[in-house]
Amino acid sequence: MTAATPPVQSPTDRRVSARIGSISESATLAVDAKAKALKAAGRPVIGFGAGEPDFATPDYIVDAAAAACHDPKYHRYTPAGGLPELKAAIAAKTLRDSGYEVEAAQVLVTNGGKQAIYEAFAAILDPGDEVIVPAPYWTTYPESIRLAGGVPVEVVADETTGYRVSVEQLEAARTKNTKVLLFVSPSNPTGAVYSREQIEAIGRWAADNGLWVLTDEIYEHLVYGDAAFHSLPVVVPELRDKCIVVNGVAKTYAMTGWRVGWVIGPKDVIKAATNLQSHATSNVSNVAQVAALTAVAGGLDAVAAMREAFDRRRRTIVRMLNKIDGVECPEPEGAFYAYPSVKGLLGREIRGKRPRTTVELAEIILEEAEVAVVPGEAFGTPGYLRLSYALGDEDLVEGVSRLQKLLGEASA
Structure with a gap:
């Protein structure tokens, strides 16, 4: 039968x-x-x-948003890629906090970090392109890759290495279809932080193999003890033209509900991602953008x-x-x-x-x-x-x- x-x-x-x-x-x-x-x-x-x-969320940020609600210029559409003054402030904040010098034209303001991640992958992936994803990983990463037509390839680290992957593991996962390495430090869900030496080794491996790197820096200010945050394109500057940085105000300023993130990358990639956003959502809420501007332009108290x-x-x-x-x-x-x-x-x-x-x-x-x-x-x-x-x-x-x-x- x-x-x-x-x-x-x-x-x-x-x-x-x-x-x-x-x-x-x-x-x-x-x-x-x-x-x-x-x-x-x-x-x-x-x-x-x-x-x-x-x-x-700190009061001075909330107050700035409340004032923006009463300003008619924020009652209308604004540029899909973000308020020009916010993009400039994000570029200045990036230089201040990580030593990475970028132009405002390299910044796209998004509806939170999740949209930033998806749009970044969508801008550089074609169907079948592989993305190496260190695991444990945040739940959204593989789904964003698949939505963008890519194929996530997991590389697993466990507690014996402090949840950090090695260059040898990454090389074993690389194939002729590998296009991108996802790199996250500090990490969600493990809290792992890579040392400068480890970041340099991984970055040079990616550069030597012509790979793109998407690095999520949303937890840059939340490191403890002897650990230190290092931005990958600063440590390995030869990656600048193939590096995309994702960040946002959610964790640093207790602004998860405000939904403001951003993508920093090469101008052609940012232009492509901005075109996508222009059809998907248009501009991020102007009130939330003003709140984010106040946050990133202010101090870190x-x-x-x-x-x-x-x-x-x-x-x-x-x-x-x-x-x-x-x-x-x-x-x-x-x-x-x-x-x-x-x-x-x-x-x-x-x-x-x-x-x-x-x-x-x-x-x-x-x-x-x-x-x-x-x-x-x-x-x-x-x-x-x-x-x-x-x-x-x-x-x-x-x-x-x-x-x-x-x-x-x-x-x-």
Whole structure:
């Protein structure tokens, strides 16, 4: 007996395109939404899922936005690529903060970092072009690559190397179709920060092989201890003509909801990405752009205060997680995430259940401890959990204490 041949779908039968239908929803936003829904229903859920500071946007930024609301010149369309004064301020801020000198014409202002990443990939990728993606990776990177017609090629690092990939791993993943290296330091979800020497080695490897590099610098100001941020095109200047930098105000200034990011790159690429944006969204909200202008043109006092709090929470969460049998949590050097290995807990009994995956373990943690975490499957590495420590100190201690109690019950 032969299996029946599945019917061939005609284009008119397909309700959602294959391209869009293949995209997964953002796992981090999904976990955050579920945690908020449970809290709204009266359950005392503590959420470690969302990657956003728990601080309010500084008052002087909010005041500038409020004033912009009353200015008629911001009630109309403005250039699709961004307010000229904001683009100039971003260029000045980039020189100030990383030593990278660019022109305003090399800047595109976008609706947040996600649009920046997608438009950057869309501007340089053709169907079948491969992008090397170090894993663990932020959930949006592979989806943006696929949307742009590219093929993500994962290179996995684990806790034994501090979640940092080596040049040897990158070279092993390179093929004749490789066009781009994605490079992120400090990293979401691991908090890994590459040293200057490591960045130089990776950058020179990319330059020697004629590759483009897209580097996400959104966490540039959130580094701790002896770690230091280094901008790749500054360390390896010969990459300038094939390097795209993505950044934004979300993390540095507690402005996740304002949705302002940017792309910096060669002028021809920025012009192409701007053309795309002119049809996709036109200009970013003028009020949000004025807020971003005020942020990037101002000082860094606000981020210094946030960084001090994040550093304190970083040390607390690592210490508490490492007290749990079966959990191994390296100390993150940047961003505001802990990424512990929980492979030692899989298969063990926890309140009558034996989780075989970190998806199942995260579900048990949410149901039994009322704590929301993101499973490593969302970041390309099963066996891990991501916990954002960008939440209040009391909630952090309470949440990890619940984890200690629940996971301490795990038995063979």
